[in-house]
Amino acid sequence: MGRIAQLSELVANQIAAGEVVERPASVIRELLDNAIDAGATKIDVTVSGGGLTRMEVQDNGCGMDEDDLVLSIIRHATSKLRTMDDFRKLHTLGFRGEALPSIASVSHMILRSRVEGHPGGIELRVTGGEKIDQAPIGMARGTRVTVEDLFYNTPARLKFVRSLQTEVSHITEVVTKRAMAYPAIAFTLKVDGKLTFLTPGSGDLTSVFLSLYGADVTKRALAVHGVRPDLRVHGLIGAPQDARTARHAMWFYVNQRPIRSQALQYAVIEGYGTALFKGRYPLTALFLEMDPALVDVNIHPSKLEVRFSEEQDVRDAVTRAIQAALMTGLYIPDLSEKESPVDELLQLRERPHDDAYLSKQLAISDADGVDRMSYSASHHVQDSDAGGYESQSREGEFRQTCQVYTRVQSASSSPSTPLGAELAEALTRTPAREQTVSQEPVDDLQDRARLRPIAQALTMYVVAEDDEAVYLIDQHAAHERILYERFMKMAGAGTTQEQELLVPLTYSLTPAAFLRVMERITDAKRMGLVYEPFGEHDLVVRAVPLWWQGIPLDRMVQETIDTFLEDEGADQKTWEKRVILRACKAAIKANQRLSMMEMQALLDELSTLQNPFTCPHGRPTALRIGRDRLEKEFRRR
Ligand SMILES: Nc1ncnc2c1ncn2[C@@H]1O[C@H](COP(=O)(O)OP(=O)(O)OP(=O)(O)O)[C@@H](O)[C@H]1O
Ligand SMILES: [Mg+2]
Numbered sequence: 001m002g003r004i005a006q007l008s009e010l011v012a013n014q015i016a017a018g019e020v021v022e023r024p025a026s027v028i029r030e031l032l033d034n035a036i037d038a039g040a041t042k043i044d045v046t047v048s049g050g051g052l053t054r055m056e057v058q059d060n061g062c063g064m065d066e067d068d069l070v071l072s073i074i075r076h077a078t079s080k081l082r083t084m085d086d087f088r089k090l091h092t093l094g095f096r097g098e099a100l101p102s103i104a105s106v107s108h109m110i111l112r113s114r115v116e117g118h119p120g121g122i123e124l125r126v127t128g129g130e131k132i133d134q135a136p137i138g139m140a141r142g143t144r145v146t147v148e149d150l151f152y153n154t155p156a157r158l159k160f161v162r163s164l165q166t167e168v169s170h171i172t173e174v175v176t177k178r179a180m181a182y183p184a185i186a187f188t189l190k191v192d193g194k195l196t197f198l199t200p201g202s203g204d205l206t207s208v209f210l211s212l213y214g215a216d217v218t219k220r221a222l223a224v225h226g227v228r229p230d231l232r233v234h235g236l237i238g239a240p241q242d243a244r245t246a247r248h249a250m251w252f253y254v255n256q257r258p259i260r261s262q263a264l265q266y267a268v269i270e271g272y273g274t275a276l277f278k279g280r281y282p283l284t285a286l287f288l289e290m291d292p293a294l295v296d297v298n299i300h301p302s303k304l305e306v307r308f309s310e311e312q313d314v315r316d317a318v319t320r321a322i323q324a325a326l327m328t329g330l331y332i333p334d335l336s337e338k339e340s341p342v343d344e345l346l347q348l349r350e351r352p353h354d355d356a357y358l359s360k361q362l363a364i365s366d367a368d369g370v371d372r373m374s375y376s377a378s379h380h381v382q383d384s385d386a387g388g389y390e391s392q393s394r395e396g397e398f399r400q401t402c403q404v405y406t407r408v409q410s411a412s413s414s415p416s417t418p419l420g421a422e423l424a425e426a427l428t429r430t431p432a433r434e435q436t437v438s439q440e441p442v443d444d445l446q447d448r449a450r451l452r453p454i455a456q457a458l459t460m461y462v463v464a465e466d467d468e469a470v471y472l473i474d475q476h477a478a479h480e481r482i483l484y485e486r487f488m489k490m491a492g493a494g495t496t497q498e499q500e501l502l503v504p505l506t507y508s509l510t511p512a513a514f515l516r517v518m519e520r521i522t523d524a525k526r527m528g529l530v531y532e533p534f535g536e537h538d539l540v541v542r543a544v545p546l547w548w549q550g551i552p553l554d555r556m557v558q559e560t561i562d563t564f565l566e567d568e569g570a571d572q573k574t575w576e577k578r579v580i581l582r583a584c585k586a587a588i589k590a591n592q593r594l595s596m597m598e599m600q601a602l603l604d605e606l607s608t609l610q611n612p613f614t615c616p617h618g619r620p621t622a623l624r625i626g627r628d629r630l631e632k633e634f635r636r637r
Contacts, residue, residue: 024051025170030099035059050164105129226321238283271322453599
């Protein structure tokens with residue numbers, strides 16, 4: 001007698017369930033995907049006992065008729081795919097026909113569904129994958145799936161479930177991630193009878209961001225728009241200061257499917273560049289829209305990982321889109337708390353139970369939320385050189401601004417000197433203000449040139465004003481930023497000039513360090529740092545980059561050697577950037593009194609920078625307190 005027999009449908013389903021249904025959150029994920037694929041505009045999720053006791057997902061989608069409902073719990077039965085050709089053009093989240101049978105095989109499940117035009121719905125009760133009852137019921141169009149006693153018949157799996165709270169947090173993550181991808185669907189999540197999350201379904205991404213991160217973060221968020229012929233990158237990203245210490249808030253979607261991708265995380269972090277502290281991860285809700293044929297979604301059982309056929313291209317596009325968003329959308333942190341549509345939306349979150357209030361707020365959120373983002377999209381113009389990205393409106397004006405900037409900046413490209421001397425030197429140049437004054441202000445970059453110094457506070461902050469606000473400027477952060485941009489410009493100029501040392505510097509290194517430093521001898525030469533081996537492990541430095549002038553040389557050489565040791569394998573560009581960061585640190589002086597003239601020079605030069613509002617390490621350089629806020633604080637209004 002043969003030893004081989006076909007597994008029963010039930011056993012096969014339970015085995016498949018091991019992959020598909022890892023924990024309660026996997027059930028929610030699959031049920032949400034089905035509701036979304038069914039075209040729902042409202043999805044309500046209810047959970048109790050960490051999802052183990054009961055989970056329910058109700059939608060107002062297309063529903064299933066009696067035949068389909070019965071088929072839906074049969075393995076490999078799907079309405080979403082017929083041939084492999086369909087798979088290549090896939091636009092639905094589901095495609096395997098495995099989710100419902102897998103869930104049904106490890107729980108008590110009740111499916112209720114009604115299609116448009118049918119007088120009533122059908123209820124199907126399934127236990128451990130076996131249909132036990134089927135009956136007509138009255139219900140509205142859509143589907144409601146209830147899953148009770150998950151893993152009741154697979155005790156081994158139950159053991160792997162962590163605390164109920166952990167499971168709830170996984171479920172919340174699944175729901176919020178889906179909600180972000182589908183702002184036009186109104187989601188609610190109720191956990192143990194309490195409404196914990198809701199989105200208005202207004203179609204506006206900002207409203208979902210707000211539901212998740214609150215008003216302050218949302219007000220500071222930046223819109224990303226990058227379009228190339230074969231790829232669209234869009235979404236919202238948090239300001240550098242709102243970055244988190246872990247990656248959990250970096251969300252990515254490919255064709256609206258939430259995915260995990262280290263490659264995209266790197267691409268985003270690269271896009272933020274020095275605006276971000278090391279070890280900080282920005283909030284992102286980034287959407288990639290591309291031809292489904294260029295991305296494989298079938299490499300992971302829970303469909304979380306994807307493979308791009310042109311990964312490097314995708315990475316570059318993301319980095320550029322982030323850079324463009326940050327370049328055009330940087331702001332000064334504003335202490336003025338103006339009432340804004342975002343505040344109103346926020347109240348929605350705080351008072352979700354009041355229905356009349358809710359519908360009023362929903363009406364507002366729709367128009368206002370969209371307004372806000374479209375404002376930032378059209379107001380902040382993209383760099384038209386960003387590799388084929390579609391530039392937004394006002395391109396001409398932006399170019400004009402760029403020209404002014406180039407002029408001012410090239411005037412300032414002189415080697416660095418200590419702060420006082422440098423400011424004095426800055427004063428001998430034509431102030432940026434005069435160059436821009438003849439032009440209509442084309443964006444707020446130029447408005448900044450009108451800052452007037454009032455005083456220096458605590459030998460650290462320049463107090464300044466324009467017609468509408470008072471500013472506190474961290475003089476050292478600002479100076480560091482000025483030096484950084486200047487050095488970057490000089491280093492990026494291509495031919496780096498070197499300065500020969502009258503007295504060569506010698507260093508004694510450990511054998512390992514010596515080897516690494518020697519490996520980098522040509523990279524260093526390209527930057528203007530010339531050295532050679534001396535004796536067994538010693539190093540003699542003969543020339544340094546010209547732009548190091550005014551920076552303590554000994555310290556710079558040490559710092560540069562450190563970058564060789566720390567950034568093993570880093571490419572030339574990354575490494576140079578690191579050296580420049582260190583140079584900026586080495587060049588600025590702590591606690592220094594500034595004269596009015598020096599302060600004015602600092603403000604003027606700051607106003608010419610590409611990114612005046614964060615120092616190279618991502619700290620803010622300036623705070624703004626608006627007239628409104630002052631009037632409010634002093635009860636003048
Ligand atoms: N909420 C729903 N509304 C309407 N139809 C549904 C719903 N849920 C499931 N279905 C139908 O049942 C079928 C089976 O669902 P199931 O989730 O098992 O497979 P799938 O979604 O096709 O693929 P996958 O296993 O990748 O999720 C679906 O193809 C769909 O036709
Ligand atoms: Mg499915």
